[in-house]
Amino acid sequence: MRIAIAGIVHETNTYCREQTPLSDFRVARGDDILARRGQESAVDGFVSACEEFGVEPVPILVAGAQPSGTIEAGAYDGFKQEILMGLRDRQPFDGVVLTLHGAGVVDGIDDLEADLAISVREVVGAHVPIVATFDLHGNIAQPMADALDGVLACHHYPHIDMHERSREAVRLIQRMVNEGLRTAIHVERIPVALPTTTTFFGIGQEVLAYMLEAEGAADVIDISWFHGFPYADTPLVSSTVVVTTSGDQQRAASIAKQLGHVIWERREAFQIESLSATEAVSKAVNAVADESNRKAGPVVINETSDNCGGGAPGDGTHLLRAMLDAHLVNACFGFIVDPEVAAQAHAAGVGRTISVRLGGKSDGLHGTPIEADVYVKALHDGALILQAMGRGGRLDLGPLARLVIEGIDVVVGSKRSQTFDAEPFLAVGIDVMRYDIVALKSSNHFRGYFQERAREIVTADPPGMTTLKVEVFPRQHTSVPLWPLDANAQYE
Ligand SMILES: [Zn+2]
Numbered sequence: 001m002r003i004a005i006a007g008i009v010h011e012t013n014t015y016c017r018e019q020t021p022l023s024d025f026r027v028a029r030g031d032d033i034l035a036r037r038g039q040e041s042a043v044d045g046f047v048s049a050c051e052e053f054g055v056e057p058v059p060i061l062v063a064g065a066q067p068s069g070t071i072e073a074g075a076y077d078g079f080k081q082e083i084l085m086g087l088r089d090r091q092p093f094d095g096v097v098l099t100l101h102g103a104g105v106v107d108g109i110d111d112l113e114a115d116l117a118i119s120v121r122e123v124v125g126a127h128v129p130i131v132a133t134f135d136l137h138g139n140i141a142q143p144m145a146d147a148l149d150g151v152l153a154c155h156h157y158p159h160i161d162m163h164e165r166s167r168e169a170v171r172l173i174q175r176m177v178n179e180g181l182r183t184a185i186h187v188e189r190i191p192v193a194l195p196t197t198t199t200f201f202g203i204g205q206e207v208l209a210y211m212l213e214a215e216g217a218a219d220v221i222d223i224s225w226f227h228g229f230p231y232a233d234t235p236l237v238s239s240t241v242v243v244t245t246s247g248d249q250q251r252a253a254s255i256a257k258q259l260g261h262v263i264w265e266r267r268e269a270f271q272i273e274s275l276s277a278t279e280a281v282s283k284a285v286n287a288v289a290d291e292s293n294r295k296a297g298p299v300v301i302n303e304t305s306d307n308c309g310g311g312a313p314g315d316g317t318h319l320l321r322a323m324l325d326a327h328l329v330n331a332c333f334g335f336i337v338d339p340e341v342a343a344q345a346h347a348a349g350v351g352r353t354i355s356v357r358l359g360g361k362s363d364g365l366h367g368t369p370i371e372a373d374v375y376v377k378a379l380h381d382g383a384l385i386l387q388a389m390g391r392g393g394r395l396d397l398g399p400l401a402r403l404v405i406e407g408i409d410v411v412v413g414s415k416r417s418q419t420f421d422a423e424p425f426l427a428v429g430i431d432v433m434r435y436d437i438v439a440l441k442s443s444n445h446f447r448g449y450f451q452e453r454a455r456e457i458v459t460a461d462p463p464g465m466t467t468l469k470v471e472v473f474p475r476q477h478t479s480v481p482l483w484p485l486d487a488n489a490q491y492e
Helices: 042-053 073-089 112-124 142-146 162-179 202-214 249-265 277-289 318-325 339-348
Strands: 002-009 026-029 056-064 095-100 130-134 150-153 184-190 220-226 239-245 299-303 331-337 353-358 370-380 383-385 394-396 400-405 408-413 437-440 456-460
Touching: 002 042, 002 073, 002 112, 042 056, 042 095, 042 162, 056 073, 073 112, 095 112, 095 162, 112 130, 112 142, 130 162, 142 184, 150 162, 150 184, 150 220, 150 239, 162 220, 184 249, 202 220, 202 249, 220 249, 239 249, 277 299, 277 318, 277 437, 277 456, 299 318, 318 331, 318 370, 318 408, 318 437, 318 456, 339 353, 339 370, 339 400, 339 408, 353 400
Parallel strands: 002 056, 002 095, 095 130, 130 150, 299 437, 299 456, 331 408, 331 437
Antiparallel strands: 026 056, 184 239, 220 239, 353 370, 370 400, 383 394, 400 408
16 A cells, blocks of 8 residues: 655744745655654654555655745745645555645635645545644635545644644545545534633643544544634634544534534633733742642743744743843743844853843834843754654754843744743753743643643733734634624624
């Protein structure tokens, strides 16, 4: 059995001012795709499952970039044509697996995934199974699902199960080929724009439990809950429940509608407390002093509103400034994106004191630069291996510097990324477990490492491109009223 592997993965924040060019994408072809085995990623899941099940993987092209602005039309079209040509040239296949995000937007194309899925279907024909795996932050719709035989989103946020869903995709193709199984897929749209919501506890965990329970029915192959991606202005923005059954379209629709009501009826519970940077710092200070909390570990403050993982610049200074103003002791921050300051520190060397203007350079929204004389404590090349979510995957932050600013250890990186685990700290000699307060920029993926290790987690939501206040974004392309942006929003 031969299964082709391809995909284009991008979470597009249409509110970013700059478009995303070809040069921002990391591209793997051929053996480079097979080499991603063992990285707990979607691609690893495909490759490992093929090996496990005795399937020949045929790697075509996988391209992905950090979440950022609308993709330049030429960049997308180049990848798309290369995938389609690769599929034509290397036919026949028993199946195709695609790694997609679900929230991809191209200049001139609102729904990257539908465009690609329909094009792949045209190339391989009606009878070759195509199964795609997704990030649960996709904004998706029925036309894409109609071109596919399986729509499998990761269940968890942090996305710790991407590789497991890919394994299921290969398994599903095997069943379709060997057992003649045919699927029916229904995409149920729930008109809500949800703020980022972890599935590790609370309402996210509660709703996911309904999905997983319903998935246990004999004729149900898969249930995927797409939370949706609110930082985009396209007609697709919403939460969706996607039910795949063994051929019964009506049954898929009726299960999806029941689960749609589970979300709709609980929508108020998705509203999360939004703390300013100052409020979050003071809450963290109180948590450190709280002697009734016997849990060990640091109090972690996550600056959710400047999350590179949702398209924000990562150079915001709101939280760091509040920490400096509070004169925190035994606190660290990891990290702020500022290639200029990182280069300045590397040029000066360890042990020197330099004058910097740190962060706040991308736009006015994320704060102004912090001007200070800082001590260069440690330097690193920024090449890291992920240790929690996406374990084994490579992360290149570019030159890293550990600066000491008024007693606070601040890590500065050169390339955009959120903080997934403790590696950016460890690289420059910081053991997060020895600090009272650890600050970082991420919405939920950091929980893959920190949830169990933090004494408490406090979320800071100062102004930023990935704020929890999804209602602040102007919307011109919404196709139906969305709760909580519009009081007239209705489900059915
Ligand atoms: Zn996601």
